[in-house]
Amino acid sequence: MKVRSPLRSGVSLVCFSCGAPHDETQLHTVCAECALPIRVNVSLPTAGPEELIDRSIESMWRYGGVLPVPMNERVSLGEGWTPTWNVEEGIYVKDESGNPTGSFKDRGMSMAVSAARLLGAARLVAPSAGNAALALSAYGREAAIPVLVAMPDDTPSGIVDKCRSLEAQVELVDGDIAMAGKWLAANRSPDDFDVSTLKEPYRVEGKKTMGYELFEQFGGELPDVVIYPTGGGTGLVGMWKAWDEMEAMGWIGRERPRLFSVQSAGCAPIVKAHVEGHGDIEAWPNPVTKAWGLRVPSPIGGFLCLKAITKTGGGALAIPEEEIHQTTAEVSDRLDIDFCPEGGAAWAAMLKLRLSGGIAEGERVLVWNTGSGGNYR
Secondary structure (H helix, E strand, O other): OOOOOOOOOEEEEEOOOOEEEEEOOOOOOOOOOOOOOEEEEEOOOOOOOHHOOOOOOOOOOHHHHHHOOOHHOOOOOOOOOOEEEEEEOOEEEEEEOOOOOOHHHHHHHHHHHHHHHHHOOOOEEEEEHHHHHHHHHHHHHHHHOOOEEEEEEEOOOOHHHHHHHHOOEEEEEOOOOHHHHHHHHHHOOOOOOEEOOOOOOHHHHHHHHHHHHHHHHOOOOOOOOOEEOOOOOOHHHHHHHHHHHHHHHHHOOOOOEEEEEEEEOOHHHHHHHHHHHHOOOOOOOOOOOHHEEEEOOOOOOHHHHHHHHHOOOEEEEEHHHHHHHHHHHHHHHHHHEEEEEHHHHHHHHHHHHHHHOOOOOOEEEEEEEEEEEHHHH
């Protein structure tokens, strides 16, 4: 007899790639059949947005009716429901800098840690470029689950110190996030649960709330173009999933915003694959960028990012390192928004798309600022 899952009724797990089912009562990382990411399917209600959205909750958990963790079991610090600013005619900024630990990583970690606690995780581990480690440290402490994070040794000291102050064990590794992942694979305990980007199913479920928020903040519609800085790509995958769910519930039709993935020219595996017409990602050699969240040389979910940008008619752009940091400083000062370098890269991509005609006059364009520049200082 099957053991009942502590997750919400109607939750099931299948591989994003091969479709193999997985037991939702157990902790899983990647697919047991093909080693690619696992997708959470939630039994969707027939309710419209007015019935489903709990507007008394000013966090991502206002969309509890489409999330896999029961509301009374959530590990939350008030993440999500961040502002969308109309900064110019037709140009909007979704500003994640006000999240509890200063970035959009809080959404994914809130959901992943909630599910991990329900399913009995003993310790949570992850490699990180910085912000994900900070978020995991905060939510792990909130859930009273020990945390081990591995980060490149050039990660900003402010992030490292904050992780330690949140009682996480921190290991600094020579190299990039891929090397941090290799260190964890060699040194973690058998009972540790890896919550790396797209190596567990639930971070996508937290990130999909970004797609629901855009729908709500654009008055029951979606923008024409979404420009998103991409490292691991969970946000792209999450928004794409959210809009498919909305269509299934009858909230929207088949139209989607054109999704544009933005990377640093010093680490652009998704851009390279898209430009060359590949369906898979090749690891980027010698990644170099101080937009730390973009320094992900071999994203496991890169094939899903490629599908999202291709199926929506979007694209992918690589921004030179000097331009990223110059644009970040300029736009932060002009708009009085705490842009992180990744958000600055997205703004630079928007400017290029306007000049090239990739954005048409009259279109509504959403630029993601995924975190606080203060986390880098």
